[in-house]
Amino acid sequence: MRFKFEIGCVLVLLAAFIFTQSGINRFYYFAGFAILQYVMISTAWNILGGYGGYINFGTAGFLGVGSYTAVAMIEFYSAGIVEQIIVAGIIAGVIGLSIGFFTLRLKGVYFAIATLALAIVLETFVNNWDYVGGAAGVSILPPRTPELLGIAIVDRKGGAIFNNNKEFLFFLMAFLAILSVWVARTIEKGKLGRGLNAIKDNEEAAECMGVPTLRLKLTATVISGALMGMAGAVFPSYLTFVDPPTAFNLEFAINSLAMPMIGGTFTWIGPVVGSILLGTVQQVAIVTISSELNLLIIGVLLVFFVTVAPQGIVGWFMKKNK
Amino acid sequence: MSEALLKVESVTKNFGGFTALSNVTTEVLTGERFGLIGPNGSGKTTLINCISGTLVNEGGSIIFDGIDLQGLKAHKRTAAGITRTFQIPRPFHSMTIMDNLKIPIEFVSGTSFSQNEIAEQAMDILETMGMADKANEETSGLTQIELRKLELARAIAAKPKLLISDEAMAGLTGQEVDEVLEILIKFNEQGMTIIMIEHIMRAVMQFSQRVICLDAGQLIAEGTPENIVKDKGVERAYLGV
Amino acid sequence: MEFTELLLNALLAGIMLGGFFAALAIGLSICFGLLDTVNIAHPTIIVGAAFCTFLLNDVFGIDPIIAGILITPLFFILGLGIYSLYYQFFEKQSAEALRGLAFFFGLLFIAEVVMIMTFGVDHRLVSAPYIGNSYTAVLAGMEFAIPYRLLAAFVVASAMAIGLQLYLNKSFFGRATSAVHQDMMALSLMGVDPVMVKRVAFALGLSTCGLAGALMIIVIPIEPAVGRFFIGNVFAIVVLGGLGSISGTLIAAFILGIAESVVSTFFGPSWAPAVSFAILLGVLAFKPTGLFGSGDTR
Numbered sequence: 001m002r003f004k005f006e007i008g009c010v011l012v013l014l015a016a017f018i019f020t021q022s023g024i025n026r027f028y029y030f031a032g033f034a035i036l037q038y039v040m041i042s043t044a045w046n047i048l049g050g051y052g053g054y055i056n057f058g059t060a061g062f063l064g065v066g067s068y069t070a071v072a073m074i075e076f077y078s079a080g081i082v083e084q085i086i087v088a089g090i091i092a093g094v095i096g097l098s099i100g101f102f103t104l105r106l107k108g109v110y111f112a113i114a115t116l117a118l119a120i121v122l123e124t125f126v127n128n129w130d131y132v133g134g135a136a137g138v139s140i141l142p143p144r145t146p147e148l149l150g151i152a153i154v155d156r157k158g159g160a161i162f163n164n165n166k167e168f169l170f171f172l173m174a175f176l177a178i179l180s181v182w183v184a185r186t187i188e189k190g191k192l193g194r195g196l197n198a199i200k201d202n203e204e205a206a207e208c209m210g211v212p213t214l215r216l217k218l219t220a221t222v223i224s225g226a227l228m229g230m231a232g233a234v235f236p237s238y239l240t241f242v243d244p245p246t247a248f249n250l251e252f253a254i255n256s257l258a259m260p261m262i263g264g265t266f267t268w269i270g271p272v273v274g275s276i277l278l279g280t281v282q283q284v285a286i287v288t289i290s291s292e293l294n295l296l297i298i299g300v301l302l303v304f305f306v307t308v309a310p311q312g313i314v315g316w317f318m319k320k321n322k
Numbered sequence: 323m324s325e326a327l328l329k330v331e332s333v334t335k336n337f338g339g340f341t342a343l344s345n346v347t348t349e350v351l352t353g354e355r356f357g358l359i360g361p362n363g364s365g366k367t368t369l370i371n372c373i374s375g376t377l378v379n380e381g382g383s384i385i386f387d388g389i390d391l392q393g394l395k396a397h398k399r400t401a402a403g404i405t406r407t408f409q410i411p412r413p414f415h416s417m418t419i420m421d422n423l424k425i426p427i428e429f430v431s432g433t434s435f436s437q438n439e440i441a442e443q444a445m446d447i448l449e450t451m452g453m454a455d456k457a458n459e460e461t462s463g464l465t466q467i468e469l470r471k472l473e474l475a476r477a478i479a480a481k482p483k484l485l486i487s488d489e490a491m492a493g494l495t496g497q498e499v500d501e502v503l504e505i506l507i508k509f510n511e512q513g514m515t516i517i518m519i520e521h522i523m524r525a526v527m528q529f530s531q532r533v534i535c536l537d538a539g540q541l542i543a544e545g546t547p548e549n550i551v552k553d554k555g556v557e558r559a560y561l562g563v
Numbered sequence: 564m565e566f567t568e569l570l571l572n573a574l575l576a577g578i579m580l581g582g583f584f585a586a587l588a589i590g591l592s593i594c595f596g597l598l599d600t601v602n603i604a605h606p607t608i609i610v611g612a613a614f615c616t617f618l619l620n621d622v623f624g625i626d627p628i629i630a631g632i633l634i635t636p637l638f639f640i641l642g643l644g645i646y647s648l649y650y651q652f653f654e655k656q657s658a659e660a661l662r663g664l665a666f667f668f669g670l671l672f673i674a675e676v677v678m679i680m681t682f683g684v685d686h687r688l689v690s691a692p693y694i695g696n697s698y699t700a701v702l703a704g705m706e707f708a709i710p711y712r713l714l715a716a717f718v719v720a721s722a723m724a725i726g727l728q729l730y731l732n733k734s735f736f737g738r739a740t741s742a743v744h745q746d747m748m749a750l751s752l753m754g755v756d757p758v759m760v761k762r763v764a765f766a767l768g769l770s771t772c773g774l775a776g777a778l779m780i781i782v783i784p785i786e787p788a789v790g791r792f793f794i795g796n797v798f799a800i801v802v803l804g805g806l807g808s809i810s811g812t813l814i815a816a817f818i819l820g821i822a823e824s825v826v827s828t829f830f831g832p833s834w835a836p837a838v839s840f841a842i843l844l845g846v847l848a849f850k851p852t853g854l855f856g857s858g859d860t861r
Contacts, residue, residue, distance in 0.1 A: 049661070053659060053660075053661050054661075055661050055664050055665065055668075057603075057668060099844075102844045102847055102848045103844070103847050106847060106851050107660070108660055108661065108664075109601050109660060109664065110802075110847055110851070112601075112603075112664055113601075113603065113794070113795075113798045113843070114840075114843060114844065114847070116603065116791070116794050116795070117794060117795030117798070117799075117836070117839070117840045117843060118840065120791060120792055120794070120795060120836050120840075121795070121836050121837050121840045124833055124834075124836050124837065125837070127833065128831075128833050191428060191429075194421075194424070194425065194428065195425075195429065197414070197416060197417065198414050198417075198425050200416070200659070201413075201414035201415050201416050201417065202412045202413070202414060202415070204376060204408075204412065205408065205412040205413075205414065206414070206425070207375075207376075207395070207396045207397050207400075208374055208375075208376065208396050208397070208400060208405065208406060209397075209400065209405070209425050209426040209429065209430070209476060209477075209480060210397050210400040210401055210425075210426050210429035210430035210480055211397055211425065211429050212395075212397045212429075213397065214395075250672075250675075250788075253672075254668075254669075254672050257665060257668065261665060266416070290680075292676050292679050292680045293680070295672070295676045296673060296676040296677065296680070298672075299669050299672040299673040299676060300669075300673060302665065302668075302669040302672070303666060303669035303670065303673065306662050306665045306666050306669060307648075307652045307653075307662075307666060308652070310662055
């Protein structure tokens with residue numbers, strides 16, 4: 001059956017839509033949103049980390065940039081969500097390009113360290129920027145009856161596609177998550193993916209075999225960063241409140257690494273599996289155990305998988321079936 | 323007479339205080355079979371690295387096919403027609419043998435081939451090397467000779483005008499050495515210029531039309547294989563007397 | 564007049580700060596610079612040591628510097644353990660650099676979360692007779708003040724740095740460590756087990772965390788997340804100094820200390836992380852081998 005993947009995407013999107021119409025308990029939206037966000041974040045991370053072998057420790061930085069770009073745009077002229085997403089993506093992409101420009105000519109270690117330092121610097125910068133609320137954070141008022149291309153999207157009183165903003169943003173996040181998976185898969189199966197794979201296997205040989213290593217690494221960094229920024233942009237509208245510790249949360253740092261690595265980094269399926277699995281477990285655990293314990297478990301899992309099962313869950317399954 | 327395909331002029335390369343190459347000047351003619359010998363540490367691989375672009379030389383110039391290579395990144399030099407193999411083979415270990423070859427075919431050519439065309443071209447080369455039956459195998463299961471052949475096959479897949487083979491025969495049996503020699507001569511007959519770095523003297527003798535010898539970063543002898551072997555300077559360099 | 568006074572005080576504090584930074588970075592200079600193990604958990608482990616110091620000071624009233632010395636062997640043993648794990652699962656198999664890095668990041672994370680769970684997120688301080696006061700002097704009509712705690716940190720850090728440098732230069736083991744950085748094969752041919760050398764060297768690097776942690780809690784109030792603020796700082800120093808050069812690390816520490824101090828004084832302390840980050844990027848862009856480094860960055 002051709003277009004299996006595309007049909008699957010449409011089906012998932014449909015399921016997400018039906019979910020929003022079902023009137024289900026609010027908690028599930030929150031959990032679902034978080035998981036979908038992680039699908040997008042893990043997939044984005046994996047484009048550079050899994051395919052290319054260059055680790056980004058500063059995911060929180062890119063997400064935070066996306067969130068605060070959205071906030072700034074709302075403060076500035078009450079920008080619509082779609083504009084927020086696009087601009088956040090562009091800015092995060094540019095930041096990725098800049099940091100990559102300085103560090104991707106060198107060993108992967110330097111890029112990794114620079115991204116870690118970058119996240120700190122960005123959070124510090126936002127902490128001191130009063131326009132977006134500084135350290136205290138800022139409340140976001142969602143638009144009362146938002147429209148897209150003249151169609152009413154959300155209206156509490158009915159007559160629009162969604163009954164409240166959270167349903168709409170949930171669906172939007174689902175759309176973005178699917179979009180990011182589509183991007184990752186397209187890259188994986190195309191020339192860029194093959195080039196990145198060669199770079200990951202042996203960069204010096206790849207360069208000598210005609211692969212433009214710097215160009216491909218920069219491309220992957222920009223795409224990865226942009227997708228992360230886009231994921232971050234939806235956050236403020238969804239939470240209706242944002243402050244630096246939330247936008248630049250520690251959790252993002254460890255999860256964006258753990259989910260792809262535990263799922264399997266060599267294919268787009270890995271981050272999806274990892275994020276849905278780990279994301280669900282975390283959402284369940286959050287109700288029962290402290291968030292610190294939750295993070296500790298993720299950290300231990302990461303170390304375990306990195307040490308003992310580097311091919312991840314998907315890799316393990318594939319080996320079994322060989 | 324043949325044109326000079328590669329002109330190396332006064333090339334110097336330093337690593338901190340250590341001079342790896344000192345004013346090396348030589349030429350390789352189009353279609354030539356060129357040998358490069360010298361004791362360990364004499365700078366042979368360094369010279370290759372400077373030609374392929376893996377390293378940047380501090381002094382001198384390298385001109386390939388009329389183009390000054392200065393400032394050109396390695397992958398651009400590959401596109402211009404230079405490829406090299408590595409002393410210790412560096413296969414793309416997560417890919418099959420076929421996929422290893424597809425990388426240079428896909429990335430070096432100016433025109434874009436379809437995936438089928440690329441696979442065909444890869445298969446052709448594998449057949450020439452006698453490795454067609456292993457096309458879909460992982461690189462982890464390969465023997466030494468197979469790894470060396472893969473290394474060569476990959477470099478050849480880039481359709482180079484100049485192929486630099488860096489000690490492809492080290493550690494191989496006599497028969498395996500002959501196998502590799504046969505491959506190199508075959509491609510040379512099809513028009514490929516080849517520089518061969520080797521320690522196995524009989525291979526150098528059989529293969530090369532001209533040979534240069536490096537010692538401690540300097541060019542100490544140049545000539546036909548027969549002359550090089552008789553050269554006193556070369557003898558001293560190898561035997562240390 | 565006021566500007567000059569401010570600037571000179573900033574420079575002075577910067578030198579003191581540089582000494583403190585040197586204590587933080589010197590362990591990493593050994594682990595990353597000489598052994599090529601990218602232990603990004605290093606600053607967080609220092610914070611762990613800082614908490615240990617806090618405990619000894621708070622519960623037993625032990626002077627923080629003494630406490631730092633006391634816990635040093637603990638961190639040496641920790642270093643042996645971590646390197647053994649690292650070697651077993653990563654270096655021995657020549658695993659992708661990515662995995663080793665992820666391993667140390669996992670360690671960083673686990674360490675930080677364990678500290679949050681044990682100590683909470685409040686800031687902790689230690690008390691000692693020299694903390695809280697400053698040494699003041701008046702020179703040429705300008706007033707200079709050096710907080711004693713900075714002075715103490717500077718003195719201890721200098722002693723540490725000189726001691727380590729001497730050890731690396733004079734002792735057999737120290738020189739073996741420099742050798743293992745340059746040529747592992749040659750070392751093993753001389754009958755020395757390079758893995759053992761690396762393991763002990765890594766442990767040595769990690770043992771500096773003991774005193775470094777004590778100095779940290781003397782100089783600033785600590786909480787579990789503070790380690791991450793020093794990552795850019797500490798790596799900037801090691802990279803600026805040049806991989807493989809301890810003396811380079813020391814000089815770089817002073818440069819960074821002065822830079823951060825001056826920026827803090829004139830633009831506010833919250834810009835400090837940006838300074839180290841800017842220096843890090845600058846070095847990587849223009850001279851990745853650093854001031855005195857050897858070895859390849861590509």
